[in-house]
Amino acid sequence: MAHSFAIEKNKAGxxxxxxxxxxxxxxxxxxxxxxAGARNAIESVLKNGPNAPIHEPE
Numbered sequence: 001m002a003h004s005f006a007i008e009k010n011k012a013g014x015x016x017x018x019x020x021x022x023x024x025x026x027x028x029x030x031x032x033x034x035x036a037g038a039r040n041a042i043e044s045v046l047k048n049g050p051n052a053p054i055h056e057p058e
Contacts, residue, residue, distance in 0.1 A: 007038045017041045 003021045010016045014031025015038040029041045 005042045007035055007042075019045075 003019070006018045006020065008016055008018060010031050012031055014033060015035045016028050016031055017038040018028040019026045029038065032038045032041070
């Protein structure tokens with residue numbers, strides 16, 4: 001698969017949601033105290049992302 005989400009622990013021991021495309025890290029979230037917090041971040045992107053506007057400089 002060319003793209004995927006992952007939940008990993010950072011150096012501080014917090015859970016971070018990451019998005020990779022062709023094995024390249026595209027973005028990541030802030031650290032969350034629980035794995036559920038990171039999963040909620042992924043679910044929010046999946047729910048709200050398709051309708052998000054695109055802002056481009058003039």
